Amino acid sequence: MNKLKEIKETLLMGPGPSCVPPQVYEAMATATIGHLDPAFIEIMDEIKSMLKQLFQSDYDLTIPISGTGSAGMETCFVNIVEPGDKVLVLINGVFGMRMQDVATRLGAEVDVIEASWGTAINPDAVKVKLSQKPYDMVAVVHAETSTGVCNPVDQIGALVNETQALYLVDTVTSLGGMPVKVNAWGIDVVYSGTQKCLSCPPGLAPVSFSPKAMEKLTNRKTKVPNWYLDLGMITNYWQGATRAYHHTAPINMLYGLYAALQCVLDEGMENVFARHQEAHQQLKTGLGDLGVDFLVEENDRLPMLNAVKIPEGVDEAAIRMNLLKNHRIEIGAGLGPLAGKIWRIGIMGHTARPDNVKRLLSVLGTQLSG
Numbered sequence: 167m168n169k170l171k172e173i174k175e176t177l178l179m180g181p182g183p184s185c186v187p188p189q190v191y192e193a194m195a196t197a198t199i200g201h202l203d204p205a206f207i208e209i210m211d212e213i214k215s216m217l218k219q220l221f222q223s224d225y226d227l228t229i230p231i232s233g234t235g236s237a238g239m240e241t242c243f244v245n246i247v248e249p250g251d252k253v254l255v256l257i258n259g260v261f262g263m264r265m266q267d268v269a270t271r272l273g274a275e276v277d278v279i280e281a282s283w284g285t286a287i288n289p290d291a292v293k294v295k296l297s298q299k300p301y302d303m304v305a306v307v308h309a310e311t312s313t314g315v316c317n318p319v320d321q322i323g324a325l326v327n328e329t330q331a332l333y334l335v336d337t338v339t340s341l342g343g344m345p346v347k348v349n350a351w352g353i354d355v356v357y358s359g360t361q362k363c364l365s366c367p368p369g370l371a372p373v374s375f376s377p378k379a380m381e382k383l384t385n386r387k388t389k390v391p392n393w394y395l396d397l398g399m400i401t402n403y404w405q406g407a408t409r410a411y412h413h414t415a416p417i418n419m420l421y422g423l424y425a426a427l428q429c430v431l432d433e434g435m436e437n438v439f440a441r442h443q444e445a446h447q448q449l450k451t452g453l454g455d456l457g458v459d460f461l462v463e464e465n466d467r468l469p470m471l472n473a474v475k476i477p478e479g480v481d482e483a484a485i486r487m488n489l490l491k492n493h494r495i496e497i498g499a500g501l502g503p504l505a506g507k508i509w510r511i512g513i514m515g516h517t518a519r520p521d522n523v524k525r526l527l528s529v530l531g532t533q534l535s536g
């Protein structure tokens with residue numbers, strides 16, 4: 167019995183993965199070739215160039231790491247952070263907490279600024295903290311997927327850039343759904359993932375490193391404590407006139423990313439961002455009619471991840487299960503302190519379309535009134 171035959175197409179409106187467009191599935195079914203085949207190296211070079219456009223980064227080291235968004239997070243931390251480094255992590259949800267965990271495991275001296283879940287990090291608090299002590303790195307999540315909050319990474323960047331610290335930003339949920347301006351915002355180290363607004367299945371983590379970050383890497387006193395994610399070695403495969411084997415690249419995943427990036431650039435980045443905003447507005451209006459409120463203040467909301475409060479007396483898990491089992495629509499539950507209190511409705515990448523939002527609103531409307 168082939169279990170794959172039982173898999174039904176699902177409208178993915180949770181915190182990721184998002185719906186995958188046919189161009190990406192077709193690309194992934196392309197014949198597998200060798201990872202050092204010149205034809206494949208041309209594809210790798212185009213992926214790098216398209217990623218630079220999306221990140222709005224002119225950094226040479228802009229590549230996809232083999233692994234999901236968490237591999238991107240690890241890559242950024244293991245390559246840059248050394249034992250005893252002073253790291254400031256800004257936390258207002260699950261993914262900020264993970265960064266604190268990762269940095270602590272590397273022996274960094276970690277300080278945090280915490281904001282309550284559902285509110286944005288206040289740049290004034292960052293300013294005060296930065297005036298108290300010199301940091302080697304400041305890390306923040308742009309789009310906090312656990313709460314639907316957009317952190318002011320541009321304003322925080324301006325403050326960090328006045329100091330010697332490197333600036334690290336998680337753009338797993340934002341990249342491809344809203345502007346990410348690596349150069350303009352003074353970001354030194356950035357990572358993302360493929361399964362959110364890029365609408366490519368999970369499995370790759372684009373990263374981009376500034377020359378200042380590369381200098382820190384080159385001048386490390388200790389070896390990068392992770393063989394697989396050591397950028398010093400990975401770059402021998404991704405850069406230069408001759409390429410050397412490090413690990414076998416996930417060829418067909420990279421075909422998928424190649425097609426996914428082409429989809430975004432062919433549509434035009436501004437048009438893609440506008441499509442996310444429109445879907446968000448449509449959802450907001452529809453949920454308003456159903457009496458469902460947002461968790462986050464309007465100014466701090468993400469377009470692609472909508473955290474909404476469960477109405478009084480509603481069995482949230484039963485509704486989610488019903489949506490999935492009977493309507494093949496997936497929405498996300500709350501995490502940590504927000505478990506049972508919110509739903510997380512994703513309108514990411516290929517999912518961000520009027521028909522999809524309409525379909526969810528219609529089914530949710532019936533469920534809530536029933």
Ligand SMILES: Cc1ncc(COP(=O)(O)O)c(C=O)c1O
Nearest residue numbers: 234235236261311336338339359
């Ligand atoms: C903001 C953020 N960072 C990191 C991750 C980790 O990515 P992955 O689950 O692909 O490893 C996620 C996943 O949801 C995320 O939303």
